Amino acid sequence: MVKTRRARVPLGSRSYDIIIGESLLGDKAGRLVAGLGGRVLMVSNRKVFGLYGRRLGEGLTKAGVKWEKLLLPDGEEFKTMETAGRIHDRLVEGKYDRDCLALALGGGVIGDITGFAAATYMRGVRFAQAPTTLLAQVDSSVGGKTGVNHPKGKNLIGAFHQPSLVISDVGALATLPEKEVLGGVAEVIKYGCIGSAGFFRYLEKHVEELVALQPGVTAYCVEVSCRMKAEIVGADERESGLRAILNFGHTAGHAVEAVTRYKRFTHGHAVAMGMAVAASLSRMKGGLGAAEAERVISLIRRAGLPAEIPRDIEPGALLAAMERDKKAKAGVVRFALLDGIGKCSVRGDVTRGEVLEALRERRRGG
Helix, strand or coil, rough: CCCEEEEEEEEEECEEEEECCCCCCCCCHHHHHHHCCCEEEEEEHHHHHHHHHHHHHHHHCCCCCEEEEHHHHHHHHHHHHHHHHHHHHHHHCCCCCCCCCCEEEEHHHHHHHHHHHHHHHHHCEEEEECCCHHHHHHHHCCCCCEEEEEECCCEEEEEHHHCCEEEEEHHHHHHHHHHHHHHHHHHHHHHHHHHHHHHHHHHHHHHHHHCCCCCCHHHHHHHHHHHHHHHHHHCCCCCCCHHHHHHHHHHHHHHHHHCCCCCCCCHHHHHHHHHHHHHHHHHHHHCCCHEEEEEEHHHHHHCCCCCCCCCCCHHHHHHHHHHHHHCCCEEEEEEEEECCCCCCCCCCCCCCCHHHHHHHHHHHCC
16 A cells, blocks of 8 residues: 655645555545535546446545435547536536535546536636546646647637645556556656656656556656656646647647547557657757657656557648647647656747657657
């Protein structure tokens, strides 16, 4: 049993805790949620609720919380306004007031949709996160980005709405399929790339143990990732500057997702391809030496993630998707690039030609 760890997102009166440990989705979670007060609508999907929802519900009931559930379809293709509307409908029909709490039990899709519905119901009600995927535990459950996809781009419709609590039970990761584990590992690698050369070296030594979900390594990686993100969010909540470095790998990654209609790759696998593209661009722009860029590519591959973009995906289509992305400004694509391993900055001086060159390089596995 790993020890319970705690990280805090420092946002003044809206600060909140991230609780990390094992066997949390029961009585412990019930007591934590009860401390927030109000009626609870637990939002999940059928598979996750079958694994953890009943135990979490029993913990809520034992703690005196009045709750009910809403089960949504599973998958990135259902991260839509229509699905968010189902949460709105249940809140309205159930006569939930402004003291209610929406509790997201699941991965990043459930968390993003639930947070968006909470942000827009009665102009904002509270929500809490109980992430059950590695990707959600290390990234999407923390920081208050909520939203849904549009056919023209990922997360184009959304709001900043911070959770009141995040409960990350690393024991829940044991039931994940391998591709979902690897998707989360990609985000962990991102934190080593952008924020800590020491953590990057740790991953070079222990990435296989993380992929195998060795509890001690996993809990440590979740804690370090959350602490890094908490520090960044505390300094720049609404992405006016520093927070944009969290998009490392996401500019090209989101484009890969968009052109494949969010059905072909997990978010993390797309981000892995995007990090490889960003490593190539970082080398081209002088931020990384060739050896450092190869260390990033090598770690991605050792984790079992793709460092190459499939050849049937055209660079021109990817560039067009990037130019539509919400991170572009006045049609200029901005990239989070490395200035050395563990250092990152956002640049708007990357030319279309350089982007196409990097995409072509990654397509041929260079």
